[in-house]
Amino acid sequence: MKFKNIFITGSTGVVGKPIFLKLIDQGHNVFALSRNTKNEDFIRTNKAQVVRGDLFSENIYSQLKDKSIDAIFHVAGANQKCQKDPSSMHKTNIEGTKKILELGNNLQIKKFIYTSSAVTLGEQKGKIGNEKSDHRGSFLSDYEESKFLAEQVAFAFNKNFEFVSINPSSVQGPGRISGTAKLLISTLNKKFPPLIKSSVSVVDIEDCTEGHYLGLIKGKNNEKYVLNSFRLNVETLIEHLKNLTTWKGSPVYIPKSFLSGLGPVFDIFGKFSSLGGIICGETIKVLTHGHLYDGSKANRELGLEYTTVDEFISKTISWLNKENLANVNVNSHE
Numbered sequence: 001m002k003f004k005n006i007f008i009t010g011s012t013g014v015v016g017k018p019i020f021l022k023l024i025d026q027g028h029n030v031f032a033l034s035r036n037t038k039n040e041d042f043i044r045t046n047k048a049q050v051v052r053g054d055l056f057s058e059n060i061y062s063q064l065k066d067k068s069i070d071a072i073f074h075v076a077g078a079n080q081k082c083q084k085d086p087s088s089m090h091k092t093n094i095e096g097t098k099k100i101l102e103l104g105n106n107l108q109i110k111k112f113i114y115t116s117s118a119v120t121l122g123e124q125k126g127k128i129g130n131e132k133s134d135h136r137g138s139f140l141s142d143y144e145e146s147k148f149l150a151e152q153v154a155f156a157f158n159k160n161f162e163f164v165s166i167n168p169s170s171v172q173g174p175g176r177i178s179g180t181a182k183l184l185i186s187t188l189n190k191k192f193p194p195l196i197k198s199s200v201s202v203v204d205i206e207d208c209t210e211g212h213y214l215g216l217i218k219g220k221n222n223e224k225y226v227l228n229s230f231r232l233n234v235e236t237l238i239e240h241l242k243n244l245t246t247w248k249g250s251p252v253y254i255p256k257s258f259l260s261g262l263g264p265v266f267d268i269f270g271k272f273s274s275l276g277g278i279i280c281g282e283t284i285k286v287l288t289h290g291h292l293y294d295g296s297k298a299n300r301e302l303g304l305e306y307t308t309v310d311e312f313i314s315k316t317i318s319w320l321n322k323e324n325l326a327n328v329n330v331n332s333h334e
Helices: 016-025 037-045 060-064 087-107 142-156 181-188 205-218 234-244 256-270 281-289 296-302 309-322
Strands: 005-009 029-034 049-052 071-074 111-115 162-168 170-172 199-204 223-227 230-233
Touching (some): 005 016, 005 087, 016 029, 016 071, 029 037, 037 049, 060 087, 071 087, 071 205, 087 111, 087 142, 111 205, 142 162, 162 205, 170 205, 181 309, 199 205, 199 234, 199 309, 205 296, 223 296, 230 234, 230 309, 234 309
Parallel strands (some): 005 029, 071 111, 111 162, 162 223
Antiparallel strands (some): 199 230
């Protein structure tokens, strides 16, 4: 096995956990960074070795220097919206990435798989973003800015190993209940959910995992690969949902112009209440902009086979129902 020993950051997060389990399943010796005892229990239960610390710990090298680490998966990162002070997120995403790149050089690894984000493409509104897109020149959120700058740092860094950037779109599916997944759960539990007529791009969580692993096996040096299972507008997504499940909701679509005008108002209220942690000017910018991504390069060059939108809806709804997060069933085809 070319990459027998692997170090991974973010192994208990939404994206990192299934990647961690995939590496174990494929027979790699996995060394996982852990900041707390709860994470350590999970890591040890899956017969991996704990590396104590965070992205900035100085003793990570000493814990790994005699482990013959062949590759690093740097999955850890911060994704926060409506932050009054985003400096911590910038430090984690930019300086944290630089620290792990330095570690890769010191450990003399062969390959580095970096979890970036499709938001770094910065596609123009209504345009389909891909690996060659020119950034629009402005940022929709502090998160987008931090990941864009982190990716620039990563590609420019003086590396002594192969480097592959994996850029997932919105990661959704069984196991995801945080972030934008809350919007889906909220929609399923309302008779008249408020929605925006916008575009969405989704990568199924299993596709995201497989795309990362294929990046290790087949990814080319200094290349980026966008991962995106499907893209469509919200109205079409709702049609698929109604055709495949027992959900009978009737969305109330909010005009984009009306919502955009509320951005400054939410920003003001957010400074004096907890509202700022839920919705603010930047989340409104993201929602009204929408995202359209092209993940075909990963299909062509890595051999990643994507989940269809209907397959995604069926398995996600089944899981949410099983977890009592939504009282909706997938229609029987008998």
